[in-house]
Amino acid sequence: MTSFSSHAKWILSGEHSVVRGGKAIAFPLCNYTNSLTFEKGDDLSIFSSHEHLKETVFSLLEIASSFSNIPLEEIRGRIAVESDIPIKAGLGSSAAICANIVNLFKYLGFCGDALELAKRLENKFHQKSSGLDVTVALENKPVVFHKNRGVEFLKPKFWPCMILTYSGEKSPTSDCISIVREIFLKDEKLALELDEQMNLASELCEHALKNAVFSKLKDGITLGNKVFRGWGLCNDSMSFHMEELLSAGAVAAKPTGSGLGGYVLSLWEKDPPQNANLPPHVRL
Numbered sequence: 001m002t003s004f005s006s007h008a009k010w011i012l013s014g015e016h017s018v019v020r021g022g023k024a025i026a027f028p029l030c031n032y033t034n035s036l037t038f039e040k041g042d043d044l045s046i047f048s049s050h051e052h053l054k055e056t057v058f059s060l061l062e063i064a065s066s067f068s069n070i071p072l073e074e075i076r077g078r079i080a081v082e083s084d085i086p087i088k089a090g091l092g093s094s095a096a097i098c099a100n101i102v103n104l105f106k107y108l109g110f111c112g113d114a115l116e117l118a119k120r121l122e123n124k125f126h127q128k129s130s131g132l133d134v135t136v137a138l139e140n141k142p143v144v145f146h147k148n149r150g151v152e153f154l155k156p157k158f159w160p161c162m163i164l165t166y167s168g169e170k171s172p173t174s175d176c177i178s179i180v181r182e183i184f185l186k187d188e189k190l191a192l193e194l195d196e197q198m199n200l201a202s203e204l205c206e207h208a209l210k211n212a213v214f215s216k217l218k219d220g221i222t223l224g225n226k227v228f229r230g231w232g233l234c235n236d237s238m239s240f241h242m243e244e245l246l247s248a249g250a251v252a253a254k255p256t257g258s259g260l261g262g263y264v265l266s267l268w269e270k271d272p273p274q275n276a277n278l279p280p281h282v283r284l
Helices: 051-067 093-108 114-126 132-139 173-186 188-211 214-231 236-247
Strands: 002-013 023-040 044-047 077-083 143-146 150-153 161-166 252-256 263-268 281-283
Touching (some): 002 214, 023 093, 023 132, 023 188, 051 077, 051 093, 051 114, 077 093, 093 114, 114 132, 114 173, 132 143, 173 188, 188 214, 214 252, 214 263, 236 252, 236 263
Parallel strands (some): 044 077
Antiparallel strands (some): 002 023, 023 077, 143 150, 252 263
16 A cells, blocks of 8 residues: 655745746645555545545546546556645645645656646646646645746745634635636736736745845735735635734734635734634644
């Protein structure tokens, strides 16, 4: 029996604009994992305690087989998959399962270009994958990702207090992508300006982490949040959630992922007070 695991991810900056060539910064989140085991057999069988995972795995196997020019019948064995990554939360649950299907195909000798296959698989979930999420899932390392210039593995010079908190609402990625695309159809000038601002947010965050400049990180996260608002991807509940974080002592906050729900990233000068009453959260 062979086992594979891929973790969740969180994005510091660069959401949405990364698809159009902008810079993005993302990190693995090892608190949550997608696990896949494979045992060779005579026929293909798929097991999971979650019915939707069984259906998703079969669909991804069909896509991967077609992309790799391998008959699905060539995959013979027992596949078991489990995941504790929250879905529709901006933490890369789809990227993790795509990465494990790629790992399986590599093990079976059916995979040539791992990243290209992973992107093709993720297209099933996100219309057109930038490659950011699946890169983090495959590499399990922090990355500065630029679609047209490749990947740099990031080694931060410092690590201030950052926290992920759940906004209380699921994040419909495909809906958010459609909203951003609609802006390009209605007001391309505004859409391009928002992309440029998000790219600047990534530049600020990258500079901050590489040079240990807290103020730049605060500025980058604040600008990223401004862009999400410009896209219309901060609804009332998310805005209220971020206001509560700022009232509790956070100095900056932004959505992480697609927006309209999911998790929120907040930056703190020091650890939150014990009486902050934070919602369910992850200290990064």
